[in-house]
Structures are given as C-alpha cells and as structure tokens.
Amino acid sequence: MSDQKRLFLVDAYALIFRGYYAFIKNPRINSKGVDTSAIMGFMxxxxxxxxxxxxxxLAVCFDKGGSADRVEMFEAYKANRDETPEAIKIAVPYIQDILKAMHIPIMVKEGYEADDVIGTLSKQAEKEGYKTFMVTPDKDFAQLVSENIFMYRPVFGGGYETWGIEEVKKKFEVTNPLQVIDFLGMMGDSSDNIPGLPGVGEKTAKKFLAQYGSMENLLANTHELKGKMKExxxxxxxxxxxSKKLATIMLDVPVTFDAKDFELDQPxxxxxxxxxxxxEFRQLLSNFEKTFSVEAVSNASETTSENTETKATPKETKSAGAGQFSLFGGDISSAEAPKENTFTRxxxxxxxxxxQSVASGMATKLFIKNLMSQTSVCFDTETTNIxxxxxxxxxxxxxWEVGKGFYLPFPENKDEAQELIEQLRPFFESExxxxxxxxxxxxxxxxAKYNVTVKGKLFDTMLAHYLINPDMRHNMDVLAETYLNYxxxxxxxxxGKKGKNQITMRDVALDKQTEYAVEDADITLQLKEHFEKELGEANTQKLFDEIEVPLLRVLAAMELEGINLDENFLNTLSxxxxxxxKSLETKIYAEAGEEFNxxxxxxxxxxxxxxLKLVDKPKKTKTGQYATSEDILSYLAKDHAIIQHILDFRGLSKLKSTYVxxxxxxxxxxxxxxxxxYMQTVAATGRLSSNNPNLQNIPIRTERGRQVRKAFIPRNEDYVLLAADYSQIELRIIAALSNEETMISAFKNGEDIHASTASKVFNVPIENVTREQRSNAKTVNFGIIYGVSAFGLSNQTDLSRSESKELIDTYYETYPKLRKxxxxxxxxxxxNGYVQTVLGRRRYLNxxxxxxxxxxxxAERNAVNAPIQGSAADIIKLAMIKxxxxxxxxxxKTKMLLQxxxxxxxxxxKPELDTIKTLVKTEMENAYKLEVPLDVDLGVGNDWLEAH
DNA sequence: CTAACGACATA
DNA sequence: GTATGTCGTTAGC
Known part of the structure; x- marks a missing residue:
C-alpha cells in the first residue's frame, strides 16, 4: 500500500474562497493597496x-465558464450567486502564475466545473493504480469516494480530515458513497440552487435512503408513501x-491524467x-523555501495520508504520580492506546x-488531600436527574491532568452523602x-442544594465557546468532536434512550460511571486548554471574566430562587x-356549517x-396549504364574522394552553x-433565553393576555414585586453608536422618541403629530434596529411600498448619521467577518x-441588529452582576427573580423598598456609559401586572 | 416517540 | 426586517 502512488487534486476555487474568508477578519492589503488575502490563503x-x-x-483544478450542461438542464442552477469578490478575481491570475512557476499543472476545461474535472481525473488515476486525494471542503465530492479515492478536507481550526468510504457512509448514513448523489438530490442544496424534493430535509432524505436506496427507487415506490408526503x-x-442530475459530478470531461505531467517537481x-x-509575501516565501529545501524533501516521513491526524497523540498512561494511585484501591479503568486509526474519531x-474511582474511607481522605494541593481542577457532577x-x-x-482523573461515588443515603460533601467543602469553597x-x-x-457554595475563579468551557463562536452549539459532545476529534x-x-426504560445514573455500574464521568471531566479540561488561547485571540477574555462567568452565579441564584405563582387565580382564569x-367554538361551527378542528x-x-370561498385567490404556504396566519386573516375580519371568532379562538387557546x-x-x-x-449560550446576539417555562414571553399586549401576569406574585405579604425596565434601550444605543445628534438630543431632552421622529419626518410640530404618524414613525424606528427594507415596512404598516420607501428616505435625511x-x-x-457589541462581543457573519x-x-441585517441587541444584552448583564x-x-432580603x-x-x-428602588435604578442607569442617558422606569405592585 | 410545520407569545 | 420558546396538528416511524 505504501508504494502506491498518491495523487492530490486541489479544488482551486473552494480553497481560494476558504483562504479569502480565513483572512477576512484581518485582510492582507499590501503597500500597493492590493487585497492579497485570497492569494495568501490559497498558498x-x-x-x-x-x-x-x-x-x-499534484494538480490544481479550476472552473471555467460554469457548467454549460447543468445550466441547460436547469436555468436557475447557481443563478442566485452573484459577483465574485474583487480580491478573488484578482487572485486567480496570480495564483495561476505561481502554479506555473511551481511546475504544477493547472487543469481547466471551458464549460466544466472543477468538480467534474477532479471527478474525471480521479477515476482515470484510479484505473492506473493511484490513490487520489481530492483537496476540498465541499461535501458534494463525497460521491466520488472509493477504495482509492479520498476526500482530503481542511477542517475548522486547522488540520485536515480524510474521508474514505467508511467516513462517507457514516456522515451521510449511506451504504455506498454514490448514494450521496441521491442524498443531495433529495434534500437539495440552496447554495448551488439544486431544488431537491419538496418537504424533504436532511432527516427525511436519510430515511428515504435507508429505505429505498436511491432517488429512482423512491420515485418508483411512491405508492408506499402516505398523505402529504406522497402527494x-x-x-x-x-x-x-x-436534482439528482444536477448533483452528479460528471466523469467524462475531456481531460487526460498524465502521470508525468502531474509529478510534483522542484519549483x-x-x-x-x-x-x-x-x-510582498516575505513570510510565505521563507516558508516556501523551507518546504522545498533539499533537506525538507528528503526528510519527508513516510506518512501516508491516513496519518494526517492533527491532534496530539494520546498521553502516556504512565506518569510520575501513577504509583500513589494504587493507594486508593478502587476500580481502575484504563485502556492501552491501540494503533491510531485516523479514519475514525x-x-x-x-x-x-x-x-479511577476512589473508594470510601482512607482513599477518599488521601484523594482530598491531593485535590486540595491543586491550583486548578476540572469537575463534573453526576446526578439522578436533570x-x-x-x-x-x-x-x-x-x-487536573489530561488523560487522568478520579471519580468519587456518592452514597444514596442522604446523611452519608452530606457527610461526604462536607469533606469536599474546603475544595469547593476554596478561593x-x-x-x-x-x-x-x-x-x-x-x-447549592447541599448547602455548598462554589467559590474561587471559574472557567466554564461552554461559556468560553459561546464567546468564541456564538452561532455554534456548545454541548460537550459537539465540542469534543470538533476540537479534540474525540x-x-x-x-x-x-x-438508555429517553422515555419508558430510562434508568438513572445511580443504576449504572460503578466502572461505567467512572469511565463516563471522568471522561467528561478530562475532556472538559482539554477543551479548557484549547479555549483559553482562543478567548484571547477573539479579544473576548474580558467579556468572559467580567460578564459571562460572574453572571453564571447570578443566574444560578435567580433560578434557585424561583417565583411565586398564584395557582388558584390561574385555575379560575382557565x-x-x-x-x-367553547362559546366561540359553537359560533364557528354554526358559521362554518359543520364541526371541525x-x-x-x-x-x-x-x-x-x-x-366558504371567502377569498378568490387565497394565499398558500410553502407546503401548499392555505395560509391562515393572523396577518392574512385580520384583513378578512371585517367582511366575515367567522374570521374574528377564529382569531379570538386562537388567541384564547394559545393563552390557555401555553400559559394559564x-x-x-x-x-x-x-x-x-x-x-x-436561563440559557446563557443559545442566543447568538448575547441575550439570555428562558425555558421550562419560558418566562420571557408572558403576554402583555392584549388585555386578556396580560391577566396572566397577575398570577406572578411576591413570596408573601411582607414582599412586593418591583419591575425595572430600560426605556427604549436599543434606540438609545443606536443613537449613541451612530452619534446621531438629532436623536441624541431628543433623548437628552426626555422627548417621546417616536413622536419626535414623527414630527421630524412628517415635518409637523411635535404637539400636532397624529396617532398614525407616531405609529408609523415607531415602526420605522424599530425597523432601523432590525435592518429595514421598504418591503418589510409596508408589510407592517398601512403604507404602500413606494410610500414606505419615501418614508425611509425621509427618515435617513432626518437622521443622516444613522444611515452612515x-x-x-x-x-x-x-x-472583518464579524460585528461586535460595545463590550466586544462578536458575532461572525460568514x-x-x-x-x-x-x-x-x-447577514447585512444581522450586521446592523446584532451590535444593538447585543449591546443592550451586555448592559443589562452588567447591571445584573452589580x-x-x-x-x-x-x-x-430582596431577591432578583427574572430578566x-x-x-x-x-x-x-417591603422595609427595603426605598433603598432597593434607588439601588436598582442607579445601577441599571449607570451600568454602562453612553453618549445617551439610559433611563429606567420602576413599577411596584402586588403582582407583576400591577408592577408595570 | 420524533420531526416538520404553522401559529403565536415576548423583547 | 432582529432575537427567542412553546403548543397543537399531522405524519411516519
């Protein structure tokens, strides 16, 4: 196998784009003002x-003139792509010149995509006994993978992974890489404009593949499907x-693999x-010289591509401290590292x-002594319940050492458990x-439920990763796979799976508990080492240390505190x-002439x-149903009594089922x-989210809905609820960030901002602003925060598209700095590839x-909205911590309950009320200094509604 | 039991 | 036009 010749085929544009975006945060501009990021990235x-x-x-393959065949098949093919960025356009001739100087063949064929060229060449090379590696991040190539053809994919964060048949099977849940074509054909690909089958996403496509094996077989057996899907x-x-044709990489491009031509030569x-x-690539030049120096070439190891592992090899089992561990005498679980297999994680x-698990008694005492001598320890609790x-x-x-760790099992008996936790108290409470x-x-x-407070510096890997990449998910399994290839x-x-037969951790054998729990702690420790550096690189260390980590304790306290609920009141309401x-239901059935759901x-x-044929041409949803959403029905309400009844029915049902x-x-x-x-790591902008139950969407807009708020009450008669809310914080932030003086002075003068805006854009004195004018101005003000368009605005107001456009234009004339x-x-x-909040919280916008x-x-609307929504989130978080x-x-005795x-x-x-009112208002208004004053309204009451 | 969807609650 | 979470229905394991 090692004497098999290896051919690398590089997907040029894919790597150029990738290289370009890699530098986008910090584009390379040379002294002549040329953006060389794409060239640098590719090289x-x-x-x-x-x-x-x-x-x-080795050869490098380019597209030329797009795929004539595919466009002929489907004119929309890749149609919604537009201009290539300038830096990439200028990069191509440079790259081709460099490749020529390197004696690397450039493969292009007019009317074909690089995919097709690579596909054709790899199949040819395969026949001649080569092993081919397709260097590309593009998943479409997976269909070409065979015993001798591999994908060689750059991975996020550096390094590469090789996809052979096994990886493709696993990734796409197929039995044969060719089925990747069927998979792509079924689910479609929006970036390539491959339409796919309606109603079929990733999950369904995988299911179909498992069942039918191919697009054709699925289509031949649609009689087995049911209902909607069948239709x-x-x-x-x-x-x-x-779709399947579009997704198929062509293998008959008129190009020839010429072994001699493709030999990697001295440049x-x-x-x-x-x-x-x-x-002006000085650094790169020296790197280049090193790469091609005689020494480097002759020292090149025999590594085959299977050994492209980028991550460190496993740590040695033996270590200096290993001897003492036998003292603990508990379960020892360890495994020898088998020969590394990089095809799998x-x-x-x-x-x-x-x-190792730690036995009770002496072993525990020795363990704790060891524990107390550490300066930094990763821990993870295992419990009976989420x-x-x-x-x-x-x-x-x-x-506290990678690859190594201990598990302290807890007795089921409550008193004994408390005794054990008491032994650990010095550790948890150590500063x-x-x-x-x-x-x-x-x-x-x-x-906390065991009356233990965790003190000292904290490092939460989930929070760290949230700051590093807020758009990703942050559960440990994903992080381990992404960053540790584990x-x-x-x-x-x-x-066991969730549901009927699930057991609890208590019922799991001790050695299994140990393996699982210590692994978690071990991995978390490794992730910490990884993220520590990245936090600094993303310039977000401060945010981590001063906001997210301190906030974690605040949230824990608020959640443990909970809020009192008037259940009797809700039952009556119900x-x-x-x-x-019921009465609406009766009316609706009568009006419809039949009963239905x-x-x-x-x-x-x-x-x-x-x-009833209430409309001539009813709107349909994307799945072909009639659209019955509130915004559509409300237009019809004045003509048909049934509509209002339906809207009321819906409103009340939602209220009842979701809240009451x-x-x-x-x-x-x-x-x-x-x-x-409170979820601290789900909202990409930096906001919190709330669930089980969601207390951030309790009704307030409608009279009926806001009654629910009456159910949230103080803990007893010695307490009252205080609600403190920022007035127009997002508009204040955008006014301050844009330095728009007109708006800033309106805020400084304490004006009603929407009326003030209306007065300016409609050119009337503020006291003559009509309700409608104010309301339209308000909509535009909010629209600005969300990233306006005339289309969106006319949808939200009674204004036509052109009126909306005019309003927006006038708005920008009034507030020119805002537009800027x-x-x-x-x-x-x-x-830069990202935007950021006042505190440097980033959101990457690929x-x-x-x-x-x-x-x-x-993405552009996100670029506008994320800094505003996120800065507001930063500010209230600061206030909460303070x-x-x-x-x-x-x-x-006063407690913070909700955000x-x-x-x-x-x-x-109650006795603290005056002090607290001042304290809260002061801290909130001074949490962060802006050019615009922050204003906080306070409300006090015997329930949440009254407090508003 | 799960997924997808439509509808709707909040800031 | 931004950001979320939950519920009920439908359909298919």
Missing amino acids: NSLLDVIKRERPDH NIEGAKELGLL NLPKVTEIFMEL KTAETTSHFY NPITAQLVGIAFS TIEKIGQNLKYDIKVL TPISIEELI EQLEIDI IASPKQLGDILFDK DALPTQVEPSTGRVHTD YISEQIDFARD DINSRNAVVRGA IYEKLQAGNF VHDELVFDVY
Missing part, C-alpha cells in the same frame, strides 16, 4: 498540503430526477520569488487514559483553587377561558377557502415556586459576502 493551504503529505503527483413527491418526480524558485516579492477505547433542584448527587468526577467545568451553572445549583461515551449508552372558547390550520384552511394551564404544572413541588432555566452608521457596520462586517443576495441580505453583588454585600431582556423583576422586602 498557505497549498504549501500546507505539500508539507504534510509530500504528494507524488408532494409524486408531484415532483421530474424535479427529483433533475522555479527565482520566478516564484519574483512573484512573492511583488505581492478517537474514543475512550482508542485513547490511553487513567480513570433538574438540579431535585437532583441527588451520584458522584463527582475530577481531573484559590480554580474550578473548571462545562455548564457550571448546573453543578453550582446542584451543590467522541465521548454517550449518556444513552449508559442510561375556567373562564374554557367557557369563552379549528386548531388545525389544514382543516381550517379547507373550510374557509374551499367550502401550563404554568401551574411547572411549579416545583419541593419549593412551591416556578424555576425557569448602518453602512459602516455592513462594511465592517465585510472587512454570509456577509455570500454570492446569494437573499442570504447576504440577511445589583446581585450589592444585594449580597448589603445582606438584603426579560430589558427588564428585571425583584421580590422586594
């Missing part, structure tokens, strides 16, 4: 591949076959030097580790030992709602538009209160330079 990748792999044969697919047979160094000097089985309030400790895992964890809020809450033991393996809903949009649509009936079921029996869970700010934000995003105008437009600290320091994006709710001990 880095190319040299990297050469250095790592030392290919025998959809039977109606789209041609589309399906077309024409003087020529390369000349070009590099022109581009590492797991506990393939990685050497030393995970609800930290009722969860009992089953064990705690600790790790000097740093604690590392993944989602520490959970562990802190669990431990698949942790799945919880399902231990306790009964009243039931009566009203009003809550079913499908049935409702059929009744309204097929049976659901909230009482969420009361925690052990505390008698409702404990929401918006375009500067978009430019910043284009140049689509900002997308060739697809729709996708790009969305207030929490003051409440603690002052030993107040609703721009509002905080407190359970205030």
Whole structure:
C-alpha cells in the first residue's frame, strides 16, 4: 500500500474562497493597496498540503465558464450567486502564475466545473493504480469516494480530515458513497440552487435512503408513501430526477491524467520569488523555501495520508504520580492506546487514559488531600436527574491532568452523602483553587442544594465557546468532536434512550460511571486548554471574566430562587377561558356549517377557502396549504364574522394552553415556586433565553393576555414585586453608536422618541403629530434596529411600498448619521467577518459576502441588529452582576427573580423598598456609559401586572 | 416517540 | 426586517 502512488487534486476555487474568508477578519492589503488575502490563503493551504503529505503527483483544478450542461438542464442552477469578490478575481491570475512557476499543472476545461474535472481525473488515476486525494471542503465530492479515492478536507481550526468510504457512509448514513448523489438530490442544496424534493430535509432524505436506496427507487415506490408526503413527491418526480442530475459530478470531461505531467517537481524558485516579492509575501516565501529545501524533501516521513491526524497523540498512561494511585484501591479503568486509526474519531477505547474511582474511607481522605494541593481542577457532577433542584448527587468526577482523573461515588443515603460533601467543602469553597467545568451553572445549583457554595475563579468551557463562536452549539459532545476529534461515551449508552426504560445514573455500574464521568471531566479540561488561547485571540477574555462567568452565579441564584405563582387565580382564569372558547367554538361551527378542528390550520384552511370561498385567490404556504396566519386573516375580519371568532379562538387557546394551564404544572413541588432555566449560550446576539417555562414571553399586549401576569406574585405579604425596565434601550444605543445628534438630543431632552421622529419626518410640530404618524414613525424606528427594507415596512404598516420607501428616505435625511452608521457596520462586517457589541462581543457573519443576495441580505441585517441587541444584552448583564453583588454585600432580603431582556423583576422586602428602588435604578442607569442617558422606569405592585 | 410545520407569545 | 420558546396538528416511524 505504501508504494502506491498518491495523487492530490486541489479544488482551486473552494480553497481560494476558504483562504479569502480565513483572512477576512484581518485582510492582507499590501503597500500597493492590493487585497492579497485570497492569494495568501490559497498558498498557505497549498504549501500546507505539500508539507504534510509530500504528494507524488499534484494538480490544481479550476472552473471555467460554469457548467454549460447543468445550466441547460436547469436555468436557475447557481443563478442566485452573484459577483465574485474583487480580491478573488484578482487572485486567480496570480495564483495561476505561481502554479506555473511551481511546475504544477493547472487543469481547466471551458464549460466544466472543477468538480467534474477532479471527478474525471480521479477515476482515470484510479484505473492506473493511484490513490487520489481530492483537496476540498465541499461535501458534494463525497460521491466520488472509493477504495482509492479520498476526500482530503481542511477542517475548522486547522488540520485536515480524510474521508474514505467508511467516513462517507457514516456522515451521510449511506451504504455506498454514490448514494450521496441521491442524498443531495433529495434534500437539495440552496447554495448551488439544486431544488431537491419538496418537504424533504436532511432527516427525511436519510430515511428515504435507508429505505429505498436511491432517488429512482423512491420515485418508483411512491405508492408506499402516505398523505402529504406522497402527494408532494409524486408531484415532483421530474424535479427529483433533475436534482439528482444536477448533483452528479460528471466523469467524462475531456481531460487526460498524465502521470508525468502531474509529478510534483522542484519549483522555479527565482520566478516564484519574483512573484512573492511583488505581492510582498516575505513570510510565505521563507516558508516556501523551507518546504522545498533539499533537506525538507528528503526528510519527508513516510506518512501516508491516513496519518494526517492533527491532534496530539494520546498521553502516556504512565506518569510520575501513577504509583500513589494504587493507594486508593478502587476500580481502575484504563485502556492501552491501540494503533491510531485516523479514519475514525478517537474514543475512550482508542485513547490511553487513567480513570479511577476512589473508594470510601482512607482513599477518599488521601484523594482530598491531593485535590486540595491543586491550583486548578476540572469537575463534573453526576446526578439522578436533570433538574438540579431535585437532583441527588451520584458522584463527582475530577481531573487536573489530561488523560487522568478520579471519580468519587456518592452514597444514596442522604446523611452519608452530606457527610461526604462536607469533606469536599474546603475544595469547593476554596478561593484559590480554580474550578473548571462545562455548564457550571448546573453543578453550582446542584451543590447549592447541599448547602455548598462554589467559590474561587471559574472557567466554564461552554461559556468560553459561546464567546468564541456564538452561532455554534456548545454541548460537550459537539465540542469534543470538533476540537479534540474525540467522541465521548454517550449518556444513552449508559442510561438508555429517553422515555419508558430510562434508568438513572445511580443504576449504572460503578466502572461505567467512572469511565463516563471522568471522561467528561478530562475532556472538559482539554477543551479548557484549547479555549483559553482562543478567548484571547477573539479579544473576548474580558467579556468572559467580567460578564459571562460572574453572571453564571447570578443566574444560578435567580433560578434557585424561583417565583411565586398564584395557582388558584390561574385555575379560575382557565375556567373562564374554557367557557369563552367553547362559546366561540359553537359560533364557528354554526358559521362554518359543520364541526371541525379549528386548531388545525389544514382543516381550517379547507373550510374557509374551499367550502366558504371567502377569498378568490387565497394565499398558500410553502407546503401548499392555505395560509391562515393572523396577518392574512385580520384583513378578512371585517367582511366575515367567522374570521374574528377564529382569531379570538386562537388567541384564547394559545393563552390557555401555553400559559394559564401550563404554568401551574411547572411549579416545583419541593419549593412551591416556578424555576425557569436561563440559557446563557443559545442566543447568538448575547441575550439570555428562558425555558421550562419560558418566562420571557408572558403576554402583555392584549388585555386578556396580560391577566396572566397577575398570577406572578411576591413570596408573601411582607414582599412586593418591583419591575425595572430600560426605556427604549436599543434606540438609545443606536443613537449613541451612530452619534446621531438629532436623536441624541431628543433623548437628552426626555422627548417621546417616536413622536419626535414623527414630527421630524412628517415635518409637523411635535404637539400636532397624529396617532398614525407616531405609529408609523415607531415602526420605522424599530425597523432601523432590525435592518429595514421598504418591503418589510409596508408589510407592517398601512403604507404602500413606494410610500414606505419615501418614508425611509425621509427618515435617513432626518437622521443622516444613522444611515452612515448602518453602512459602516455592513462594511465592517465585510472587512472583518464579524460585528461586535460595545463590550466586544462578536458575532461572525460568514454570509456577509455570500454570492446569494437573499442570504447576504440577511447577514447585512444581522450586521446592523446584532451590535444593538447585543449591546443592550451586555448592559443589562452588567447591571445584573452589580445589583446581585450589592444585594449580597448589603445582606438584603430582596431577591432578583427574572430578566426579560430589558427588564428585571425583584421580590422586594417591603422595609427595603426605598433603598432597593434607588439601588436598582442607579445601577441599571449607570451600568454602562453612553453618549445617551439610559433611563429606567420602576413599577411596584402586588403582582407583576400591577408592577408595570 | 420524533420531526416538520404553522401559529403565536415576548423583547 | 432582529432575537427567542412553546403548543397543537399531522405524519411516519
């Protein structure tokens, strides 16, 4: 196998684009003002591949003139891509010159895409006994993978992964790489404009593949499908076959693989030097020289591509401290590292580790002594339950050295468990030992129930990653796979799938508990080492240390506190709602002439538009149903009594099912209160989100809805609720950030900002502004925050498209700095690849330079909105931390209970009310200094509604 | 039991 | 036009 010749085929544009975006945060502009990012990026990748792999044969493939055949088949093919960025356009001739100087063949064929060229060449090379590696991140290539053809994919964060048949099978859940074509054909690909089958996404495509194996077989057996899906697919047979064709990489491009031509040769160094000097690539030149130096080439190891592992090899099992561990005498679980197999992810089985459980008694004492001598320890609690309030400790895992760790099992008996935790108290309450964890809020809450406070510096890997890349997911399994190329033991393996037969951690054998729990701690520790550096690189260390980490303790306290709920009140409300809903139901049935399920949009649509024919040409949703959304129905309300009844029915049903009936079921029996869970790492802008239950969307707009707020009450008669909310914080932020004086002075003068805006854009004195004018101005003000378009505005108001456009134009004339700010934000995003808040919280916008105008437009709106929404989030988080600290320091009985994006709710001990009102208002208004004053409204009451 | 969708609650 | 979470229906394992 090792004497098999290896051919590397590089997908030029894919790497050029990738290289270009890699530098987008910090574009390379040379002294002549030329953006050389794309060239630099591409050359880095190319040299990297050469250095790592030392290919025998190599060629670089380009597109030319797009795929004539595919456009003929489907005119929309790649149609929604537009202009290539300037830097890439100028890059191509340079790159081709460099490749010529390097004696690397450039493969292009007019009318074909690089995919087709690469596909054709790899199949030819395969026949001649070559092993081919297609260097590209593009998943479409997976269809070409065979025993001798591999994908060689650059991965996020550096390094490469090789996809052979096994990887492709696993990734796409297919039995044969060719099925990738069927997969892509079924689910479609928006970036290539491959339409795909309607109603089929990733999941369904995988399912179909498992069942039918191919597009054709699926289409031939649509009689086995049912209902909607059947209808959809039977109606789209041609589309399906077309999609499959579009996704198929052609293998008959008129090009020839010529082994001699493709041999990787010594470059024409003087020529390369000349070009590099022109581009001012000094660093790259020396790198280049090293790569091609005689020494480097002759020292090239025999590594085959299977050994392209970028991550460190497993740590040695033996270590200096290993001897003492036998003292503990508990379960020893460890595994020898088998020969590295880089085709699959590492797991506990393939990685050497030393995970040990600690027996009770002497071993525990020795362990704790060791623990206390550490300066930084990763820990992870294992419990009986995901609800930290009722969860009992089953064990705690600790790790402070990669690949090694200990598990302390907890007795089931409550007193004994408490005794053990008492032994650990000095550790958790130590101010000097740093604690590392993944989602520490959970562990802190669990431990709080054992009356243990976690003190000292914290490092939460989930929070760290949230700041590094807020758009990704942050659960440990994903992080381990992404950053450590490691698949942790799945919880399902231990306790079974969710539902009927699930057991708890307590029922898992100790050695399994140990493996699982210590692995988590070990991985978390490794992730910490990874993220520590990246936090600094993303310039977000401060945000981590001063906002997110301190906030975690605040949130834990708020969640544990919970809020008191008047269940009786809600039950009464529920009964009243039931009566009203029933009566509406009766009316609707009478008006419709039959009974049906009003809550079913499908049935409702059929009744309204097929049976009653209320409209000539009803709108349809993307799935072909009649659209019955509120905005459509409300237009019809004045003509047909049934419509208003339906809208009322919907409103009341939503109210009843989501709030009035659901909230009482969420009361925690052990505390008698409702404990929401604030998610600190889901909202890409930096906001919190709330669930189980979501207390951030309790109704307020309608009279009926806001009654629900009456159910949120103080803990007892010695307390009242205080609601403190920022007035117009987002508009104040955009006024300040854009330095728009007109708006700033309106705020400074305490004007009604929407009326003030209306007065200016409609050119009337502020006291003559009509309700409608104010309302339109308000809509534009909000539109600005969301990234306006005339289209969106006319949808939201009674204005026509052209009136909307005019209003927006006048608006920008009134507030010229605002327009400037918006375009500067978009430019910043284009140049840097991200935007940021006042505190430097970043949001990366990969689509900002997308060739697809729709996708790009969305990214541009994000570029405007994210800094505003995010800065508001930053500011209230600062305020929360400050207030929490003051409440603690002052030993107040008052507790902070809720956060609703721009509002905080407190359970205030009546004697403290005056002090608290001042404290809260002061801290909130001074949390962050802007050119515009922040203004906070306070409300006090015996329920949340009254407090407003 | 899960996924996809439509509808709708908040800031 | 931004950012979320939850519920009910429908359909298919």
